[in-house]
Structures are given as C-alpha cells and as structure tokens.
Amino acid sequence: MDMTxxxxxxxxxxxxxxxxxxxxxxxxxxxxxxxxxxxxxEQYKTRGYLYGKQALNFQSHCEAIIRSYQQIGNANSEMAKMHRQLAESAK
Structure with a gap:
C-alpha cells in the first residue's frame, strides 16, 4: 500500500x-x-559462552532492536487509534 x-x-x-x-x-x-x-x-544471555567476547555486543544489539520495535509498535498503534477515531467521524 502506498501510504502517502x-x-x-x-x-x-x-x-x-x-x-x-x-x-x-x-x-x-x-x-x-x-x-x-x-x-x-535470552539465548545470548544464557549461552554467552558460545559467542565469546561478542556476547555482550549481541545482547546490546538485541536490546536496541527491541526498543526500536517497541517504538514502532507504539507509533503504529497510535496511528491506528487516530484513524479509527477519524473513521467514526467520517461520513
């Protein structure tokens, strides 16, 4: 869908x-x-020994991605809510 x-x-x-x-x-x-x-x-935390020195980098990376997707999810939920409200007031 072309959102614009x-x-x-x-x-x-x-x-x-x-x-x-x-x-x-x-x-x-x-x-x-x-x-x-x-x-x-969870895999990186419980089995960090498999990833050596990179384990903490992988954990940090996953945490950042999780935060990013949480923001995306919240923004999309808010947009959906606003369009539902617009739908209620539309003809």
Whole structure:
C-alpha cells in the first residue's frame, strides 16, 4: 500500500478503517519481531559462552532492536487509534 497516497486521499469511513487496519497489522508485526529478538537475547544471555567476547555486543544489539520495535509498535498503534477515531467521524 502506498501510504502517502492512501493517507492523502483518505476521506471516507472505509478509507480510514483500511488505514487503521494497516497500522494495526504493522503494530502486530512489530510485536512479532520483539518476541523474536527477546528469544535471541535470552539465548545470548544464557549461552554467552558460545559467542565469546561478542556476547555482550549481541545482547546490546538485541536490546536496541527491541526498543526500536517497541517504538514502532507504539507509533503504529497510535496511528491506528487516530484513524479509527477519524473513521467514526467520517461520513
């Protein structure tokens, strides 16, 4: 979906519902990525000896990615909420 065009042309309830659904799916996708990286982080923490000196770098990297996906998920959830509100007030 071309989000720029979709957002610019959204006027009807259906348009905003479609955008909300898109943002909700993006938030769900981010949550899946968070879970994946939490599992990796746990692996790096419990079996750090397998990764030698790089174990702490891998852990830090996973933590940063988790934070990033949390921000992405929160932003997409907020966008979905706003488009749901716009859908309610649309014709």
């Amino acid at each position: 065009a979709a957002v610019q042309s959204a006027k009807t309830r259906a348009d905003h519902e479609a955008l909300a659904a898109h943002y909700e799916q993006a938030a769900k996708d981010a949550a899946i990525k968070i879970d994946e990286h939490k599992k990796l982080l």
